[in-house]
Amino acid sequence: MACTVGAARRFGGGALGRTAAAYVAGVALGSVSAFAVVGVVATTLHPGRAWLVAAAAIALAAAAADALGLRVRPQVPLQVPEGWRRTFPLPIAVFLYGLVLGPGVATYVPAMAAWALIVLSLGLGSLAPALVIGLFLAAGKALPVVGMALSGRPAAETELLAERPGLLRGARMAAAVLLAFGAAAALAGPARSDVIARPAEDPSVAGTDLAWQQPGIGGFLVRRGAAPAPLPGNDPAIGGSHIAWHDGGEIVVADRTTLAPVVQETVAGVQKLAVGDRWLAYRQGFANGSTRLVVQSLDDLSRTRKAASARPPAQVGRPSLSGDLLVYHVAQGRSSWISSLDLSTGRRRRPRSASDHQLLNPSSRSGQLLYVDVTRCAQQLRLGRLTPGHDRVLFSLPPLAGQDAGRERGHTQQGSRVPCRGRPRPTRTMLWTTALTSRYAYVTTLRRDASGAVTPSLVRLTLPQ
Amino acid sequence: MREPALSDAVVARSTRRGFLSRVGRLLLAVSGGSVVAAAVRSQRAEAFHFCGHIYTTGSCPHPTGLPRIDARGYPLRAADGKPVDDLGRPVSAAGLPIGPDGHVLRDADGNPLPPAPRTKVCVAAARRFGFRAHTDGAWYRCCGGHVRKLVDCCGYVRRRINGDAALTGYCYAGRNVFCVQYYDTKVRC
Numbered sequence: 216m217a218c219t220v221g222a223a224r225r226f227g228g229g230a231l232g233r234t235a236a237a238y239v240a241g242v243a244l245g246s247v248s249a250f251a252v253v254g255v256v257a258t259t260l261h262p263g264r265a266w267l268v269a270a271a272a273i274a275l276a277a278a279a280a281d282a283l284g285l286r287v288r289p290q291v292p293l294q295v296p297e298g299w300r301r302t303f304p305l306p307i308a309v310f311l312y313g314l315v316l317g318p319g320v321a322t323y324v325p326a327m328a329a330w331a332l333i334v335l336s337l338g339l340g341s342l343a344p345a346l347v348i349g350l351f352l353a354a355g356k357a358l359p360v361v362g363m364a365l366s367g368r369p370a371a372e373t374e375l376l377a378e379r380p381g382l383l384r385g386a387r388m389a390a391a392v393l394l395a396f397g398a399a400a401a402l403a404g405p406a407r408s409d410v411i412a413r414p415a416e417d418p419s420v421a422g423t424d425l426a427w428q429q430p431g432i433g434g435f436l437v438r439r440g441a442a443p444a445p446l447p448g449n450d451p452a453i454g455g456s457h458i459a460w461h462d463g464g465e466i467v468v469a470d471r472t473t474l475a476p477v478v479q480e481t482v483a484g485v486q487k488l489a490v491g492d493r494w495l496a497y498r499q500g501f502a503n504g505s506t507r508l509v510v511q512s513l514d515d516l517s518r519t520r521k522a523a524s525a526r527p528p529a530q531v532g533r534p535s536l537s538g539d540l541l542v543y544h545v546a547q548g549r550s551s552w553i554s555s556l557d558l559s560t561g562r563r564r565r566p567r568s569a570s571d572h573q574l575l576n577p578s579s580r581s582g583q584l585l586y587v588d589v590t591r592c593a594q595q596l597r598l599g600r601l602t603p604g605h606d607r608v609l610f611s612l613p614p615l616a617g618q619d620a621g622r623e624r625g626h627t628q629q630g631s632r633v634p635c636r637g638r639p640r641p642t643r644t645m646l647w648t649t650a651l652t653s654r655y656a657y658v659t660t661l662r663r664d665a666s667g668a669v670t671p672s673l674v675r676l677t678l679p680q
Numbered sequence: 681m682r683e684p685a686l687s688d689a690v691v692a693r694s695t696r697r698g699f700l701s702r703v704g705r706l707l708l709a710v711s712g713g714s715v716v717a718a719a720v721r722s723q724r725a726e727a728f729h730f731c732g733h734i735y736t737t738g739s740c741p742h743p744t745g746l747p748r749i750d751a752r753g754y755p756l757r758a759a760d761g762k763p764v765d766d767l768g769r770p771v772s773a774a775g776l777p778i779g780p781d782g783h784v785l786r787d788a789d790g791n792p793l794p795p796a797p798r799t800k801v802c803v804a805a806a807r808r809f810g811f812r813a814h815t816d817g818a819w820y821r822c823c824g825g826h827v828r829k830l831v832d833c834c835g836y837v838r839r840r841i842n843g844d845a846a847l848t849g850y851c852y853a854g855r856n857v858f859c860v861q862y863y864d865t866k867v868r869c
Contacts, residue, residue, distance in 0.1 A: 530794040546794035548775040573796040616768030619745035622729035630738040631729040671788040
């Protein structure tokens with residue numbers, strides 16, 4: 216192909232540049248179009264985590280085959296129509312050649328990586344990564360050809376490929392390494408997210424059951440494979456063998472399977488609930504803006520304990536129970552932190568705290584902590600161990616506020632400073648309450664429209680296994 | 681940051697930059713008259729990143745960019761002077777996040793969103809870069825028709841936020857300037 220593109224040199228007057236540009240455009244269009252189709256298919260199919268793992272496994276196998284120099288299978292015994300070179304003007308001919316060569320699998324396939332990229336794009340289940348893969352593939356296919364054509368030695372292509380097989384071998388090895396990195400990155404990448412209910416907020420999970428609140432309507436419960444069923448109250452919480460809701464100030468704790476009430480009581484100002492086999496926790500809000508978190512033993516409701524309280528503008532967050540462990544956040548004007556309280560021992564801990572960002576709405580399960588971390592430059596749903604350490608970012612949104620240029624108009628940049636690199640566009644969507652199972656992380660997003668109205672959505676993320 | 685008085689004049693005369701500046705202005709004055717020379721003077725005054733700043737120390741880290749503060753050192757949004765929290769959101773007097781209409785932002789249940797930390801700009805810089813913050817002296821300039829107070833964020837530091845050697849500026853007791861911030865007064869000028 217370098218010879219064909221380089222043949223334009225003899226026409227002079229910039230013909231070589233135009234021909235090379237036409238080839239690059241053809242390759243880019245062919246590659247991006249093909250991978251766009253793959254991306255659209257992937258988006259439509261929306262494959263699950265298992266498909267991604269399978270795709271990554273295939274990609275790793277292809278990488279191994281390329282690294283070992285194995286014969287490429289399946290092979291395509293075709294080549295570009297040679298006659299186009301004679302029947303079309305050269306720029307149009309090379310543009311068409313580029314279209315054919317762009318996808319990487321319409322003619323002779325030089326490496327297993329070409330097939331693996333398609334499989335990996337399907338497994339990723341999204342259009343954007345497929346387009347990125349297409350763009351990089353196009354660059355990889357176009358740049359060497361254009362480079363050789365512009366170098367004045369287009370015949371070197373034939374020499375290099377025919378007389379130095381080590382070159383193709385090296386290229387396959389490089390492709391194998393990059394493909395292996397790509398497959399690993401795909402597996403380790405952000406969790407897959409799905410909006411499962413809207414408007415819906417405050418998820419609560421136990422086993423395969425999921426409960427949430429629809430603002431202004433009430434609570435809903437979803438059992439495995441069933442449609443959402445309305446509950447006779449608000450702000451439902453499930454945990455262990457119990458489910459709880461409240462109707463005004465009346466709290467009902469019921470059997471999770473039969474929904475038969477087990478405990479009922481009246482509490483003023485109850486807002487949010489958490490329940491387990493042995494404990495009930497609720498947040499109260501008072502007219503003066505103060506908030507309080509109270510825990511009761513379900514065996515003896517008279518055993519009431521104040522877990523936390525806050526005066527306005529500080530707030531205690533929504534409680535979450537996992538066995539005997541209660542977790543919640545406290546946010547105030549100087550700092551915010553996540554607290555845990557072991558209800559069996561009374562031991563308190565502060566697993567996370569922050570003095571320049573905001574930690575919100577934790578939930579816990581089997582020693583793991585899921586929470587929202589709102590920093591100046593991003594909002595993140597983070598998963599880590601209860602003990603402080605490295606956390607994994609499961610989901611991320613842009614920051615909640617914009618920034619200026621860091622300098623005044625008409626002044627230089629010398630000494631200027633902006634809080635976030637790349638000037639991320641702020642979002643009106645805020646990460647909010649969470650819930651955690653062994654397979655999924657749930658988070659509420661609060662979308663604020665221009666009029667200030669808030670629409671909550673419930674997002675489910677598949678956890679990396 | 682030192683007012684460009686005698687010391688700056690001495691520095692300007694004793695450096696190659698100062699020499700070139702004088703030669704350039706002389707040539708301009710000869711060829712184009714005093715109007716052009718005055719224009720050059722005004723450009724020199726604008727040679728740093730915000731009005732009134734006359735030396736090279738960089739801005740203190742600020743939630744919205746330009747290091748505008750209130751009288752107590754808390755961050756204000758430079759564009760409109762509204763108080764902002766450490767996340768860059770406009771906040772009410774109580775520290776709760778507010779919307780463009782000035783009303784407190786609420787969650788889907790109608791409860792106010794929780795407050796985020798709001799830290800003095802110099803204190804936040806000190807915390808981030810590991811020194812103890814001191815606000816010592818200040819200097820004043822006329823900017824946009826109002827008196828602007830330019831405030832050094834000082835500490836026992838050897839390097840300023842730019843990464844090079846820190847200067848004394850308006851800091852006291854052996855402290856040096858780490859970064860700069862400003863407070864726009866309502867006093868007309």
